[in-house]
Amino acid sequence: MLLALILIPILAAVGIYFGAPARLTALGAAVANIVVAIIAIMANSVFSVEVMSSLEINLSLGFAKDGISIVMLLLAVIVTFAAVFSGSAPEGREKLWFSSILLISAGAIGAFISRDLFFFFAFHELALIPTFLMIGMLGRGDRKEVAWKTTIYLAFGSMVLLVGLLMVVNDIGSFSMDALRPIAAEQQNTVALLLIIGFGTLVSLFPFHSWAAPAYASAPAPVAMLHAGVLKKFGLYGLIVVGYKVAPDGMAHWLPLLLVLLLCNIIWVGLITINQKRVDLMLGNSSVMHMGYIFLAIAALVDNGSSFAMQAAVLLMFAHGISIAMSFCLADRIEAKTGSLELNQLGGLAKAAPTLAFLFGLVGMASIGLPGLANFAGEIMVFFSGFEGWEPADGLGAVQIATIIAIWGVVISAVYMLRAFRHIFQGDTSSRTEDATDLGVCEKIPAILLAVILLVVGIYPNSILQFLP
Numbered sequence: 001m002l003l004a005l006i007l008i009p010i011l012a013a014v015g016i017y018f019g020a021p022a023r024l025t026a027l028g029a030a031v032a033n034i035v036v037a038i039i040a041i042m043a044n045s046v047f048s049v050e051v052m053s054s055l056e057i058n059l060s061l062g063f064a065k066d067g068i069s070i071v072m073l074l075l076a077v078i079v080t081f082a083a084v085f086s087g088s089a090p091e092g093r094e095k096l097w098f099s100s101i102l103l104i105s106a107g108a109i110g111a112f113i114s115r116d117l118f119f120f121f122a123f124h125e126l127a128l129i130p131t132f133l134m135i136g137m138l139g140r141g142d143r144k145e146v147a148w149k150t151t152i153y154l155a156f157g158s159m160v161l162l163v164g165l166l167m168v169v170n171d172i173g174s175f176s177m178d179a180l181r182p183i184a185a186e187q188q189n190t191v192a193l194l195l196i197i198g199f200g201t202l203v204s205l206f207p208f209h210s211w212a213a214p215a216y217a218s219a220p221a222p223v224a225m226l227h228a229g230v231l232k233k234f235g236l237y238g239l240i241v242v243g244y245k246v247a248p249d250g251m252a253h254w255l256p257l258l259l260v261l262l263l264c265n266i267i268w269v270g271l272i273t274i275n276q277k278r279v280d281l282m283l284g285n286s287s288v289m290h291m292g293y294i295f296l297a298i299a300a301l302v303d304n305g306s307s308f309a310m311q312a313a314v315l316l317m318f319a320h321g322i323s324i325a326m327s328f329c330l331a332d333r334i335e336a337k338t339g340s341l342e343l344n345q346l347g348g349l350a351k352a353a354p355t356l357a358f359l360f361g362l363v364g365m366a367s368i369g370l371p372g373l374a375n376f377a378g379e380i381m382v383f384f385s386g387f388e389g390w391e392p393a394d395g396l397g398a399v400q401i402a403t404i405i406a407i408w409g410v411v412i413s414a415v416y417m418l419r420a421f422r423h424i425f426q427g428d429t430s431s432r433t434e435d436a437t438d439l440g441v442c443e444k445i446p447a448i449l450l451a452v453i454l455l456v457v458g459i460y461p462n463s464i465l466q467f468l469p
Helices: 002-017 022-043 068-085 094-113 117-138 143-172 185-203 212-218 221-231 233-246 248-253 255-274 279-304 307-338 354-368 374-385 398-406 408-425 441-459
Strands: 047-052 057-061
Touching: 002 022, 002 057, 002 068, 002 094, 022 068, 022 094, 057 117, 068 094, 068 221, 068 233, 068 307, 068 441, 094 117, 094 221, 094 233, 117 143, 117 221, 117 233, 143 185, 143 212, 143 233, 185 233, 185 248, 185 255, 212 221, 212 279, 221 233, 221 279, 221 307, 233 248, 233 279, 233 307, 248 255, 248 279, 255 279, 255 398, 255 408, 279 307, 279 374, 279 398, 279 408, 307 354, 307 374, 307 441, 354 374, 354 408, 354 441, 374 398, 374 441, 398 408
Parallel strands: none
Antiparallel strands: 047 057
8 A cells, every 4th residue: 555655656657758648647646646645544554575685675664653754645645736736837848747746756755654764765865856857957047057056955965864874774783764763872973963964954954055945946836846845844854753763862962053053044044035036036945944943843852852842843844845835836826827926027916816816825824824824833833842841940941042033033924925925916016917817727726725724734733733642
């Protein structure tokens, strides 16, 4: 059952390459994976086959007891379905377009459900290949330069990560993720630093963040949705399920550094986001900024070891994945209907496209952290996790101080998102927006699906938290 989650998109991509109807095949694979994922979760499926006995490498798939992989799988299959519907493939490039979407999805799903460190790493690398191709071949702007920059950054992160993972394997004597335990004390600081840099680069942790916003702005909408919404969570997932398990003392040693870097994500990148003049660059930098909140929850986990902090991180990972995917989906529709994403060229679009305005406003409020939407539930849990177990008599510790500073990120988010909404949808119409049309039926499907999930999880967070201990 779990193997099917990887094979379905891969086989569908192969079928598209050999002439199967591209959009229909991709849509069928996306729907099939949603169904298979639900069945696999309900059945608590497992799969394992020996691949290389000499190194004890096995293709082992399953769900860890912590339940994080279940949530990440749900995020992956939902965003994949929305990504298939989003954007328009250039004429004659439908094969590359839809097969790349499916291969990115297969790699992300494989990474999240792998129970072997070799395949955990390998599936993530598989997903990066079509990402680079789509940016370099079908992206916009300086797409080739951006593709190379993204490749260099992520290759650097992957190499550093690989060194850290190999040190872990050498210490525990196994690739199995079920065998992960604290490694030797004298190696923990080194391994923790390697994993923070490796995973952190993949997540766009400051100062290894500058690849992300240009990559998302240049990428076709489905790629931006899948990478920012799903694949970027790999690094956060890895720090929780690998880094914290194998080097808890090492993570604690580097906690002050982590707090400084995550605050740079929230405050420094947040101020950069306010200064953006294009919708896609604003959303790309916004995604980088919001990673800081999730790192804050991880820092709280390292500081107090509470499962509440882990739940906060996972819930916000899911919420951010849904909201940023919806944001890029709608940004693509704005460009398709107006021919521009420059804020100073837009205006009054709500008159011609009220549905688009409502949905963009909804996801904008989610990004700000409006109560009743999924991001609020995740962010408020993150802020609470920073103070869990804290006693006023103890005075403010580093995590508490960082949490207080991080709250200002909510204000920054409100500034750039409300400013963008005003420039795009309010005021007088411009030459770009006066003849625009509203969303069609097929264009509404992915955005409404993601909007409903934001509402459901925001009103009932236990829909996601029930999978976590």
